[in-house]
Each structure stands twice: as C-alpha cells, then as structure tokens.
Amino acid sequence: MIRYTAARGSTLGTPHDAHQMGPSGVMPTAEPTLLPPELMAQLQRLELVTRKIFRGRMKGERRSKRKGQSVEFADFRSYVPGDDLRFLDWNMYARLDRLFLKLFLEEEDLHFHALIDASHSMGFGSPTKLHYAKQLAAALGFVGLIRADRVKIETLGLRQPARRPALRGRRSTWRMLEWLAQIELGEAVPLTTGVRNFCWRNPGKGIVVLITDLMHKEGYEPALRYLLAQSMDVYVVHVLCAEELDPKIQGDLQLIDCEDQDVAEITVSGPLLKRYQEALAALIQGARDFCAVRGATYLLAHNQIPIQDLVSRYLRQRGLVR
C-alpha cells in the first residue's frame, strides 16, 4: 500500500519520521523542535486575549467580573451584616449616614485550553499536521504560562493517561513540552465525542483552541456546538497539509481512509480534481461561516506556514494574542 505522502516522494514526512515522537514518549530533540529559543523570545512579548470577562479560579493578572481585592474600584453596594468592615466607605457614611461597601474588581487568571486532534489523519504532511498542532499548542501555551494563565493542553482521545493538571507559570514550560511530546497519533475518537468529553471535564470559562483537520465524516458542527455552549472563547485552527490542499496524484487509484479503512476507487481526471477542490473549498468556507455566525474564530493553517508567523500574524489579527 502506498501512503499518500509517499506518492510525493521520500522528501515528505510520514507519521513516523523524525518529527514524530517515539513510543516511549519523550524525545529530547522534540523540545527545541516544538519551541525553539528564538520563537520563545518572540512569544515572550505576547499575551493571550479574551473578548469575554470571565471568572478565574486564582488571583491572576486579569480583571475579573468578580469583585475582589484589587486596587481597581468597581462599585458600591449596601452593607449587609457580616461584610468585611475594612471595605466600608467611611466618607460616604459621613455624608449620607448610610453604610456602603466599596467593591473592587478582582484580578483573576485566564484559563487557556488547547485541544489537539491526534487522530490518524493528522499524521500526514511534512511536517505532520500533528507536529504542527503541537507546535502551535506549545507556542500558545508558552504565552499563557509566562502571563500566569492556567494552561491546559489535551487531546480528543480518551486514551490519555491521567488528566494532566493545569499548568501555571513560566517554570511549567518544560512540563508542558514534556507532556506535548508524549502525545501520539492514533486516537480513534470521533470529534464530537472528544469535544463533548472535554466540555464535561472543563466546565469553566476561558479560551479553547481546537486544533484539527476537520476530516471527520460525522461532521464538525455538533462538536463545535458543544464548545460554543460552554460560552468559552472558541478558536478553531484548521490544519491542512499540501497533499490535501493540492493533491498531486494520477492514474487509477484505490484510496484507503487511514482511519476507518474506507475504500474509494477513483480514476484521477481533470474534472475529478476540480470537484475535489470545490469540495475542499466548501468545507473550509462552511467551517468559516459556521464559526463566524456563532462568534467563534476560524483560522485555516497550512502546515507550511512557519509557526511564529501563524502566532504573531494570523492569530494576532484574529485577536487571540496581542
């Protein structure tokens, strides 16, 4: 059997090339590949942005809807017995003879979730789409870590070992990378199921970046609906490789789906390739429209775009980082 990538020659990577993690999990060479020092230097100037005021769990660097103990005044409210007397506004009491409590905006941390699709189809391309996804997750996670946000990177599959705790702080960078290095191909979980499980595990608010190729035959819409229902700030990064964007194949072929072994017999012809491009364009445009209508952000990522460009240009344009 010929792999799709093999049709383009040996220069292109396969799921098991040098970019792929070994079965043991950690490959020391993976760390600089995922997050080179120069990229880290660029990323240090960035921070994650959310368009929604949200509740964090710990005090962080972000204003929260919650009123708490910060220096930023928010509002007054009437005193009820039991309130902390330290926050009474005595000046108001003197003027109006009524007890008012000063409320301050609580500064909280941001919950950042990167949800990686590690199905078999992500093993194509050079670099593989999975590797690209991990690079993107690493870059965004690093940005979150250095801004003291809660960073949590997960895959859709249930096969993961114990759920990883949320990471926080610059010191956790290496743990994050180590965790990313353990992610392997081969999760045969439908997108919807994976996203639903994720939502159950993470009921809170925050930013979720779903990194996938959307090549799921049951459709991406139910999965995105689950995410959107979380009232999270949803980003969908649609990763495609060159073989999918512009297939260079010819002849009479028996196409085998790498995930469900479905077989499609085709005779490559001009009209067929045209139809394919039309179907691909329809998929991309459909996902983009679906996201736009529902307040999510869609980004098509070609695996040949350097990751720093993707983060510092395309994601900045879409408001995920600044």
Add this chain to the structure above:
Amino acid sequence: MLPSFVNMLAWWQWSLLALVPPAIVALYFLKLKRTPLEVPSTYLWRKSIEDLHVNRLWQRLRQNILLLLQLLVLLLAMTALVRPGWRGTTLLGTRSIFLVDHSASMSATDVRPSRLEEAKRRVGELIEQSASGSEAMIISFADTAQVVQEFTDNRRLLRQRLQTIQPTARGTALLGALQLAAGLANPGRTATEAGDQQVADPLPATLYLFSDGNFPAVPDFALGNLTPVFIAIGRPDADNVAITAFMIRPSEAGPQRLQAFGQLANHGRTDREVTVELLMNDVLIDADQLRIQADGSRGVVFDLGEVPSGSLRLQINSTDPLVLDDVAQAGINTPRRGRVLLVTPGNAAVQSALATRHARELAVVETAGPDVLSNKQYQQESAAGRYDLVIYDQCRPAEMPQANTLLIGRLPPRANWHGDRPAKAVSGPQVIDTDRDHPVMQLVDLDGILIGASATLDPPQGSTVLIDSNLGKLAAIGPRGAFQDLVLAFEIVHTTAAGAVFNTNWPLGQLSFPTFFLNVLTHLGGGQGPAWGASVRPGDPIQLRSDVPADTLQVVTPRGAVESVPRDRNGSFSFRRTEELGIYRVQQEGAVTGRFAVNLLDGVESDIRTRRAATVQIGYIDVTGQGDWEPARLETWRFLLLSALGVLLVEWYIYCRRVTM
C-alpha cells in the same frame, strides 16, 4: 465510379484480426487493477465522486469515448487492409496478356532500379487491381518469347511468376511474342508450347506491352481481337555509348601479329568523349581517347603484335545507364593447324600447292593412295572425325567421312549428286563465271584456263555453284550436315597406267591454283590462325570441334559453371547455353583447348532511347506509347491510415487531458 477492394490478407490472418475488437472491448470490461493509496480521509473524495455521479450518463460516455476511438482506429486500419479504391478510366478487361520485354536494353538503369524492374512493378500494380474473376497471362520476350504464366485468375500465382522474369542480354523480336499471344487469344490460330488447351477459348483480350520500344515494326501481323496497349518504359533522353563491334584479325604485317578492331557508337544527343581500354587477361595493354559525335560512331584499332592465348577485353569508361554494351571480349586461342588427308594416286601439282609455307602453317597434310579407302583404320578414323578435310583426287570413298571433303574429278557417292552417273561428260568447257564472293574463290582468277575433259554438275539444293562454264557447272560446294563437300568436276591430272597427264593448264604458271588450295585449307581445313575465338550473340548456338576423338567436351561459362557438351550425330559439339556475356572456355580432359566469346554487339539494343512519343506499328495498327501511363486507380488506404493516425492522436490527447487536468 464504384469503390473496389483488394484483399491483402489470407483468411487466417483475417481470423486473427477479427479477434482484436472483442479483445479491446473485453479489456475495457475487465476490472481495472487500481493502485492502493492511503489518504488522510476519503471524506472529500467521496463527496467529489458523488458530485460526478450526478452526471452519470455523460461520465459513462466520457469513460467510453476512448474505447470508441480505439475501435474507430481499428476499423480504419482494417478498412485500409482491404485497400479500397476507385477505378478510373483504364479498367482492366476480363482477360489480359502482359508482354514483358526482358531484352538487353531493359537492363538499362535510367529508371531505378532498372527498366525491367519498373515494368514488373507496373505489371504487379495491374495485377493487384484486376477485378476478381478476371484472368491474366504473362509472356516474357527477348529474341524469343516464352509463356511465364498461362491464363489464370490466381493473383498470387501471377505475382510469383512475374518475379521469375530475369534480365537477359538478348535482342528483341516482338513477332514471336505477338504470335504466342495471338495464338492464345484468337481462335483458329496455333499457339506454341504450353498454351494449346487455351486455343479453343476465343475471348478478346487486352494486350499490355511493357517495353522500351527498341524493336522493329511488325507490319505483317494481324492482332485479331487483341486490343494492344503499349506502355513505354524508360526515358526518351537516355544516352548511351556502346561497343557495337569487336574483332581480332591478323595484321597485314604477318599472320602471327594480330590487330583488334572496335567500333563505338554514341546513341545520344550530345557529343561524348570516352576512354577505350584494351585489357589482355585483365592487364591493361592499350588505351585510347575518342570523341564521338552525337548519333555517330567511331572505329578504333589496336595493334596487338604477338599475343599469348587468353582473353581480350575492350571496355569503355562511361557512366551510361546500360553497362552490358560497355564491354566486349574475345578469346585468343593457341594456333591450331588443321588435319588434311590427300588421297591420290599421285598428283604433283596438288601436292605442291599443299606444300607452300603458308599452307603448311594452316594444316598438316597427310598423303595416301586410293587403296587406303579400303583400309579399316582409315574408315574408323574418318568416321570418328580425325580429319578436318579429306581431298579425294581421282577417287571417291564408299562412305563420306565425318569431315569436309574436296572431290577432284569425281562426284560424291550420294544420290543427290547423281551418284555414279555423270550427268553429262563434256569436253573443253569455257569458264564463264566464278563466284568471287565465296571465300573459296576469293582472289582466284580463272581467265585463260583451259580444261580438257570434264563432267557437268547438278548440285543438290542448298549448294553454291563456284565455277560455271558454257557447257555446265564445273564446281560447286554443298552442305552435308555440319560439313561441306566441294566438288571439282574436272581432273587436274589424269593418271593412267602410262603416267600422269595434265587435264588442265590451271596448275601451270597460274597463281590462282595455289591460292585456290590455300582458300580451301583456310575455309574447309579447320585450321585456326593464331587465332581469335568465335564471337556469338547471347542465346545463339555455337559449333565446337575437338582435336581428338572424344564423346564430350566441357565448357566453362564466365561465371565458372562447367557444362558438359556431348557429341551430336554429325560428330560436332553444339553448345546452346550462351546466355551470359563473357569468355567461355572449352576444355578437354581438363586442358583448355579453345575460347569463344559472347558479346552483345547490337546497335539496336544499345540505342536505349525509349520511343515514348513514337508509335509501334503492329500490323495495320499504330500503337502509341503511353510513357506516363500509371494505373488510374485511386487508392484510399493511405488516407485511411492517416485518418487512423489522426484518431489515435485525438485519443491520446483525450487520455492525457483526463489524466492531467
């Protein structure tokens, strides 16, 4: 004009070809062996295929258009194989006779590869396009005609037999071929040789004459129901320089010294300068440069001196289309003296005449008395051809020998020479005429000759009277098979018991007497001078002689083949297979005893300018040559094959478009 077809394949080849279309269709129905390829997802591909399935009918047509085009290519190729064509105005009749000239001039290469091959090609084309059921016959002719193939409708056989016609170096005689063709086409005439069973079939036929027209008119011939068509082969402006004569003769300086005479003719419209070379045993011994005017001829003489035996070759360096006449050859034989037996009771005059120096060079003369005639050894030797000439003086044999004879004063013992009955005895005849043209009588002057008693002759038919007198014929020479008998009716010397008495004053002081005997020795004595072998035209028979009694001679042809020639009833050796040009060697018991040459030396054949515009007169009909005549059939197979190629290109284009777009 109706389309016609010429089947190019045998039935089994058609059977094989008929299997190809089902094979192509079957290949299309077979499941394609597809290359498996793993892809991230078949999701988008499935959607694409489903979109295409919406236009299923159109898609199926697209799938099958390659099949249709391939079948179309095959159909065009198969149609080309039956050679469809449209006949023009020169329809073949149902019966055709092809006369193919294969004389020497048809070997000219002014049309490539040669005129004969061109003629065969055109005959082949006519055979190809003849309607099925029509019959054709092939006759080849040079100076004689022969049926190559009798009437048949088997085209393959006709084509095969056509290829057996080989070029010859012979001359051209159309009459024999016309007689042969007419005998086969006209009722009431006699065909020769093989075609007799066809004589009764009196159908008209078209007579196609493929020739360059180098033959004389045939005025005394009626074509009957033959319709002649003359197809001129060759170019009317073909120039040719030829050797038209080549002879070796003794020089005036002496009989041992030879001279070579050659004649060259320029059959062209421009003056030509040629180099003539004379080679002795392939070694150049002399050469000359000659300028020959257009349509003129020049002679050339080479003094050879004394030459050894071998072969002489005269050749010209010329780049004309006909090479057969650029070379002439002659054999030089070792001198041979004839053997002569003189049977006489005693005749000093004749003996003296045979004893001159020149006569001794020509012949060895043995003398015997009349009693030798009853000798058994003489009888055996004369019957075996030991002698070239036997002179019977005042006597005659009971049986004529296997030799030329000269009888003096007696008649031969044959009934047509009147046997023992002297026709009429005369006395004192006056010579009134001699045949000076005959070689025996050349330079023989009989003025003032007195003759006593004589007989008069009544020679048999075919004889030549040499001496005529007021009282009757005194000398005559007549044929006897391969030999000749010369009879002198009067005695030179009359021998009686008392002694010898002159019957004539001819030997006395007359130079003509030894001259006469020298002529006899030269002409009848069988001797060959220093000496040039005979030269014959290709195909002509030649009589060979043997010095010793032998039953067979061997003749080595120019190509080295050895032919055995048996002695015939007349005691001579007749050799007929003189087709090749060149020197033939005669061998006896391994030793070369003589040479003779076969040369073209034919001015008519060497004039190779085709008479295209002129007419060939056959009987009362002038047949105009059709030089540019070509079969008028419009062949369409080339167009069909080109169309098939075009369809193939379209098919390839569509295939590539489907694959790459």
